[in-house]
Amino acid sequence: MAKSVPAIFLDRDGTINVDHGYVHEIDAFEFIDGVIDAMRELKKMGYALVVVTNQSGIARGKFTEAQFETLTEWMDWSLADRDVDLDGIYYCPHHPQGSIEEFRQVCDCRKPHPGMLISARDFLHIDMAASYMVGDKLEDMQAAAAANVGTKVLVRTGKPVTAEAENAADCDVKQPCRSAIGDTEAAKNKRYG
Structure with missing residues (x-):
């Protein structure tokens, strides 16, 4: 049996890149300041880096799955060029009210x-x-809780967050995620070490 590894689960829009709404073109993809350095440091610390992203724009007909895959490949290569290797990229193209029947579910x-x-x-x-789960929305915190992820980190990257999201998170920070993880590790060591 393979040895288990700790991971940093990362939402994409609003956590890795600026959320301009239904980002699906390279020209509209803008990495959040500091996120690449933070991801590189987390990787050096031994964490697997896993992107988990809802992409309802596919189901809503805002862009195609092929367009999403092209952007995702570009993002992956852009990160790799900066010494950040992702261990996995998972996405959900579905939405219950989607206009594209194949993805309406x-x-x-x-x-x-x-x-x-x-x-x-x-x-x-x-x-x-x-x-850890690092995200900017309540849904990120809820998914992490349902999957028994140890620590939920809510980042504030410009969009308002709800009180419910704040309450669902273990950490509520404005810093890039490396600082949040470092702060959480320090707090755990102080509490338990």
């Missing part, structure tokens, strides 16, 4: 459901209790 992968995180856990042998 209730599924277990769309956050707040934990399907993407569970799939990553099983494929990558992730130690969920030692892992």
Whole structure:
């Protein structure tokens, strides 16, 4: 049996890139300041980096799955060129009210459901209790809780967050995710060490 590894689960829009709404073209994709450096440091710390992203724009007909895949490949290569290798990219193209019939459905992968995180856990042998979910929305925190992810980090990257999202998170930070993870590790060591 493979040894389990801790992971950082990362939402995409609003966590890795600026959320301009239905981002699906390279020209509209803008990495959030500091996120690449943070991801590189987390990788050096031994975490698997796993993107888990709802992409309802596919179901809504805002862009095609092929357009999403092209952008995702570009993002992956852009990160790799900066010494950030992703261990997995999971996405949900579904939405219950989607206009594209193929993707109009209730599924277990769309956050707040934990399907993407569970799939990553099983494929990558992730130690969920030692892992983190970093996201900017309540649904990210709920998916992490449902998948038994150890720590939920809510980032504030410009869009308003709800009190419910704040309450669902273990950390509520404005810093890039590396600072949040470092702060959480320090707090755990102070509490338990």
